[in-house]
Amino acid sequence: MAKTLIEVENLSASYRKNTVLHNVNFEVKPGTLTGIVGPNGAGKSTLIKTMLNLHPALTGKVSFFGLPFPKVKKRIGYVPQRGSVDWDFPTDALDVVTMGLYGQIGWLKKTKEKHRKQALSALEKMGMKDYADRQISQLSGGQQQRVFLARALVQNADIYFMDEPLAGVDAATEQAIMTILKELKSIGKTVMVVHHDLQTVENYFDHVLLLNRTVLHHGKTERVFTKENVADAYGGNMRWMGGERQYELHSFK
Template sequence: MAKPIIKIENLSASYRKNTVLHDVNFDVMSGSLTGIVGPNGAGKSTLLKTMLNLHPALAGSVSFFGLPFAKAKKRIGYVPQRGSVDWDFPTDALDVVTMGLYGQIGWLRRPGRLHKEKAYEALEKMGMADYADRQISQLSGGQQQRVFLARALVQHADIYFMDEPLAGVDATTERAIMTILKELKSIGKTVMVVHHDLQTVEDYFDHVLFLNQTVIKHGKTGHIFTKENIAKTYGGNMHWKGEVNQGVVHSFE
């Protein structure tokens, strides 16, 4: 029987003595594309940061491939929220993507021609090759997000975590990002995405994790993406429109 490649047990975390995550438990299998959904303040971003040792845990354990993060981090890629990045930093798109290879290069060594070629190929995959020499501060929000996704792709990780990669991007960029994420899943990569748009969950993700400080429900989207579970997660404050067939919600307002 296959073992989960991500295992979270009794995970808790807080900000300024306010509990943000409490007793979080779930497993993730290889080759899945999971949407993490929940209301504002549910702890979605904190969950990713705590799993990746970017925020301290109060209790619990996190393992990847049966190992702690420190021993598995070379196999993990992360795309933070765009708003958390200093886009005024004086560097171009190609250099930003090349930074994704520093785990292989070493921070004290300069990237070589092969590294630059890999970075360029990742930009090309995201439709950003023509902007390789452009300062990141001169790019649009959607273009910046594509560059950051290229930086994650160049790592050739086995697990990818993405914190709202579709927030504030245009429709073309959204389609391009989801095409890449589905391609990653198709070749056996595991992807977890903090997502805010309930209307697209069924189309985008084969698994969904409902979170509101703790896990409300986690499983295959076709089984658990129901009006009942959404109401439990969002506190029953949803306003519905459209039809609900076989318990599955098809539109929201």
């Protein structure tokens, strides 16, 4: 039995006195690629932010490798939602990726040629080496997302959290990102991804966490991602369209 890598116990969080997460409990084993899936407002992004101390918890405990986040933060990579980033900040793609190395370099210390090579290698892996000197504000949404993934990759973390990395990107970028995520899994990294497209869950993830303010179902995709469990998470906002995995989302008022 693989050792537990991430453990979340009785985690709760709120925004403006409204409870967003309630009594969240789950464990994650190493070398897994997990999709965090649930309806809008389910607390998916809040879950990641609370686990990473970016949002305060009301109750609960989160541990990585058996330790609290501050003690292991250098071993954890995070890609936020693209919409939460100030893309007008005057910096180029290479500088953005190099920021992922500051844990090694140290703040306010000069980067060396080896750091530049590491950053360029990460950009090349994402097909963005030719854009290294391009201002990030001049890049398309998909290109920006590739740069941010390159920044996470250059950290060489053991655990990666990604908040909707496939939202609003073109098909080529989506496939490029998923190829990298599956490669990370294949070399023993652990990846958790907030994901919104139910049609691709089975092809993309080996584990699924179905969330709606609390964890409703969590485990291997073939066991957890069923018609009944998805309906449990989405309630009246999901309709089964027939076939193996055909869903249609509705907003009922």
